[in-house]
Amino acid sequence: MSDPIGSGVTQGQAGRNLPPLRLHVPEPPARPGESADFTHFDIPAADAAPRPDETTQPGDMRDLAYGLVRVLDEDGAAVGAWNPKLPPETLLRMLRTMALTRAFDARMFRAQRQGKTSFYMKSTGEEAVSIGAALALARDDMCFPSYRQQGILLARDWPLVDMMNQIYSNTGDRLKGRQLPIMYSAREAGFFSISGNLTTQYPQAVGWAMASAARGDTRIAATWCGEGSTAEGDFHSACTFASVYRAPVIMNVVNNQWAISSFSGFAGAEATTFAARAVGYGIAGLRVDGNDILAVYAATRWAADRARANGGPTLIEHFTYRVEGHSTSDDPTAYRSAEESSLWPLGDPIARLKQHCIALGIWDEDRHAAMDKELAELVRDAAREAEKNGILGHGLHHPMESLFEDVFEEMPWHLKEQQQQMLDEWKAAGL
Amino acid sequence: MTDIQHMNMIQAINSAMDVMMERDPTVVVMGEDVGFFGGVFRATAGLQAKYGKNRVFDTPITECGIIGVAVGMGAYGLRPVPEIQFADYIYPALDQLVSEAARLRYRSAGEFIAPMTVRSPFGGGIFGGQTHSQSPEGIFTHCSGIKTVIPSTPYDAKGLLIAAIEDNDPTIFFEPKRIYNGPFDGHYDTPAKSWAGHADAQVPTGYYRIPLGKARIAREGQALTILCYGTMVHVVENTVAAHGVDAEIVDLRSLVPLDIDTIEASVRKTGRCLIVHEATRTSGFGAELLAQVQERCFYHLEAPIERVTGFDTPYPHSLEWAYFPGPVRIREAINKIMKD
Ligand SMILES: Cc1ncc(C[n+]2csc(CCOP(=O)(O)OP(=O)(O)O)c2C)c(N)n1
Numbered sequence: 109m110s111d112p113i114g115s116g117v118t119q120g121q122a123g124r125n126l127p128p129l130r131l132h133v134p135e136p137p138a139r140p141g142e143s144a145d146f147t148h149f150d151i152p153a154a155d156a157a158p159r160p161d162e163t164t165q166p167g168d169m170r171d172l173a174y175g176l177v178r179v180l181d182e183d184g185a186a187v188g189a190w191n192p193k194l195p196p197e198t199l200l201r202m203l204r205t206m207a208l209t210r211a212f213d214a215r216m217f218r219a220q221r222q223g224k225t226s227f228y229m230k231s232t233g234e235e236a237v238s239i240g241a242a243l244a245l246a247r248d249d250m251c252f253p254s255y256r257q258q259g260i261l262l263a264r265d266w267p268l269v270d271m272m273n274q275i276y277s278n279t280g281d282r283l284k285g286r287q288l289p290i291m292y293s294a295r296e297a298g299f300f301s302i303s304g305n306l307t308t309q310y311p312q313a314v315g316w317a318m319a320s321a322a323r324g325d326t327r328i329a330a331t332w333c334g335e336g337s338t339a340e341g342d343f344h345s346a347c348t349f350a351s352v353y354r355a356p357v358i359m360n361v362v363n364n365q366w367a368i369s370s371f372s373g374f375a376g377a378e379a380t381t382f383a384a385r386a387v388g389y390g391i392a393g394l395r396v397d398g399n400d401i402l403a404v405y406a407a408t409r410w411a412a413d414r415a416r417a418n419g420g421p422t423l424i425e426h427f428t429y430r431v432e433g434h435s436t437s438d439d440p441t442a443y444r445s446a447e448e449s450s451l452w453p454l455g456d457p458i459a460r461l462k463q464h465c466i467a468l469g470i471w472d473e474d475r476h477a478a479m480d481k482e483l484a485e486l487v488r489d490a491a492r493e494a495e496k497n498g499i500l501g502h503g504l505h506h507p508m509e510s511l512f513e514d515v516f517e518e519m520p521w522h523l524k525e526q527q528q529q530m531l532d533e534w535k536a537a538g539l
Numbered sequence: 540m541t542d543i544q545h546m547n548m549i550q551a552i553n554s555a556m557d558v559m560m561e562r563d564p565t566v567v568v569m570g571e572d573v574g575f576f577g578g579v580f581r582a583t584a585g586l587q588a589k590y591g592k593n594r595v596f597d598t599p600i601t602e603c604g605i606i607g608v609a610v611g612m613g614a615y616g617l618r619p620v621p622e623i624q625f626a627d628y629i630y631p632a633l634d635q636l637v638s639e640a641a642r643l644r645y646r647s648a649g650e651f652i653a654p655m656t657v658r659s660p661f662g663g664g665i666f667g668g669q670t671h672s673q674s675p676e677g678i679f680t681h682c683s684g685i686k687t688v689i690p691s692t693p694y695d696a697k698g699l700l701i702a703a704i705e706d707n708d709p710t711i712f713f714e715p716k717r718i719y720n721g722p723f724d725g726h727y728d729t730p731a732k733s734w735a736g737h738a739d740a741q742v743p744t745g746y747y748r749i750p751l752g753k754a755r756i757a758r759e760g761q762a763l764t765i766l767c768y769g770t771m772v773h774v775v776e777n778t779v780a781a782h783g784v785d786a787e788i789v790d791l792r793s794l795v796p797l798d799i800d801t802i803e804a805s806v807r808k809t810g811r812c813l814i815v816h817e818a819t820r821t822s823g824f825g826a827e828l829l830a831q832v833q834e835r836c837f838y839h840l841e842a843p844i845e846r847v848t849g850f851d852t853p854y855p856h857s858l859e860w861a862y863f864p865g866p867v868r869i870r871e872a873i874n875k876i877m878k879d
């Protein structure tokens with residue numbers, strides 16, 4: 109009898125004459141040096157997905173968890189039942205906010221490379237996911253984001269300088285230099301403190317939504333995590349609570365195909381869609397073209413209206429692609445085909461909305477180029493302003509004693525002692 | 540006859556897994572990004588290509604799942620070496636570690652065991668903020684049934700990791716990431732050093748083991764005993780050299796089981812004891828060490844035992860070096876102990 113382990117580990121009974129079991133370990137379609145292949149993606153026509161009423165029972169709309177909600181077609185026309193029919197000023201605001209996010213990312217990535225801070229994460233290619241959703245929510249709906257939804261803050265007109273102060277961990281940092289760059293917190297923007305620990309925000313968003321419902325409020329919650337993060341237990345706890353209490357919450361899964369070096373197959377994508385996680389929990393599930401901001405907007409509006417009508421939670425999978433590395437610490441050429449991002453079949457969210465606006469006659473290439481230039485300057489000026497408050501590791505930071513503040517509301521004796529010890533130490537070191 | 544090669548700590552850890560996978564077909568390596576990519580710190584680089592995907596594989600991002608699956612594989616008869624990408628992300632796995640792996644032998648009266656070695660980079664000094672810097676060893680030393688091992692050199696990392704993998708009990712193997720690529724003397728404002736030229740970076744390419752529960756005297760001395768482990772061994776060595784005090788530096792290497800004989804002998808000889816760790820102070824492993832030394836060496840002590848630790852705050856970002864128990868904090872403590 110064969111002994112695949114060959115180690116004396118007891119194997120199953122010999123003589124039963126059964127075929128040997130095999131372990132399936134997923135493998136992405138393309139690795140470095142190989143050509144990217146997206147032919148296995150089934151991309152339905154832009155007008156294919158039906159739009160059910162917001163009060164539809166989850167069991168009556170299961171197909172939407174396996175299809176793809178789209179609005180913008182290949183020619184940049186807005187088509188189908190999900191077309192939100194937005195006025196020109198909203199379309200141009202979407203375009204500008206996405207371009208601003210990209211410019212911001214470019215500038216801050218460079219700042220990290222120049223040694224001005226320790227870390228940065230871009231959202232390139234995924235701008236529509238956060239911005240489309242933020243613009244479809246009410247300003248006072250509460251967001252529980254992951255680290256890749258900086259677009260929410262920009263869509264809510266949060267000051268660039270404030271975000272940069274956090275990235276530089278400087279004297280202007282509202283978080284007092286305590287958090288890794290981009291782990292923002294902005295209560296006034298309805299933006300919950302970002303955690304470095306994946307998916308913890310999911311049940312928290314459900315709890316916020318349950319509280320809002322229990323208090324007879326009208327505000328809803330929304331949360332985001334990556335497709336890789338859906339494997340964490342917290343994701344599943346959140347779905348169970350959301351389902352049981354019909355919490356007014358929108359749970360977004362940003363399926364950008366990669367989780368650092370692991371492709372979506374390691375989160376279960378070979379077997380089903382992420383939107384289909386909703387089916388088992390009895391939650392409404394939508395699978396959306398995440399590079400089509402009109403589709404993201406329309407799906408979020410649908411889910412928000414449903415939640416506000418006490419129809420309960422919606423799980424939305426945003427099908428997109430992580431164009432850049434995971435973070436400044438990552439080099440994606442080591443594990444994926446370099447061709448992938450350029451061959452991504454759902455295109456680029458900015459290019460697609462731009463094409464749509466041009467087709468509508470409300471935009472043109474010259475205006476777009478002028479906007480990009482203006483935004484680059486805006487971001488550059490903001491960075492200069494923020495750098496006046498200091499950059500990481502160059503002396504300008506919150507006062508030393510602030511290290512011990514906010515551990516508790518009131519500082520216990522042992523922290524007071526340690527605070528004094530630290531101040532004495534820095535004096536002893538001549539600093 | 541085994542060859543000797545220069546290795547940094549990552550290469551030594553990689554070599555330990557390589558040697559063990561070669562020797563023992565039940566050893567499997569698993570974790571987030573460890574397969575094709577070879578881990579975010581490259582510690583498992585090349586292993587999947589060499590041993591195949593049945594034995595080296597990426598996992599879904601669920602630490603609780605990773606450890607739970609490792610318990611099941613251990614129950615089958617495999618010897619899993621799961622990686623938790625950062626020690627800061629081990630908390631979702633606590634139930635599987637503390638309630639399951641750590642107690643399986645006991646509650647089944649030896650019918651089932653959990654012979655896993657959980658590797659995880661830990662500790663700060665890299666501007667990683669509060670979720671890439673923590674030192675949670677005290678959580679594990681506090682729970683019965685789990686061993687905790689922390690190397691401080693490439694040579695020790697390999698020998699200890701081999702011993703941990705061979706050990707039939709669950710072991711947490713915390714890798715001080717600040718010294719992966721070179722020893723760190725605590726002076727963050729000087730250029731980073733590599734392991735080049737360091738005697739303990741001369742590592743046999745083949746099999747050898749360093750038994751768990753055996754400390755290493757990193758420096759012999761008469762004036763006081765300093766107990767430390769991981770990154771802090773190097774910070775202490777450097778501080779002692781600059782200070783000039785004739786300290787005996789004991790690198791514990793394994794916290795559970797603890798080499799109490801070496802500790803006792805050293806403190807009885809010197810009559811003074813300083814304990815240094817990077818982890819937070821309250822209920823840190825230093826408290827246990829202090830109690831042990833007090834219980835066993837009280838009548839030999841000439842000064843109160845001191846602890847140098849991280850402060851009882853979350854790990855900060857911009858004020859990392861105010862938090863870190865560096866040369867000044869250690870020097871002040873030495874002076875305090877020596878003055879009596
Ligand atoms: C609990 C926990 N485990 C592991 C990590 C390390 N980690 C950070 S991001 C990441 C990948 C997440 O991928 P995905 O959820 O797809 O989000 P994306 O980065 O693609 O936006 C991993 C493994 C972490 N931050 N927290």
Ligand SMILES: [Mg+2]
Nearest residue numbers: 334335366367
């Ligand atoms: Mg992802």
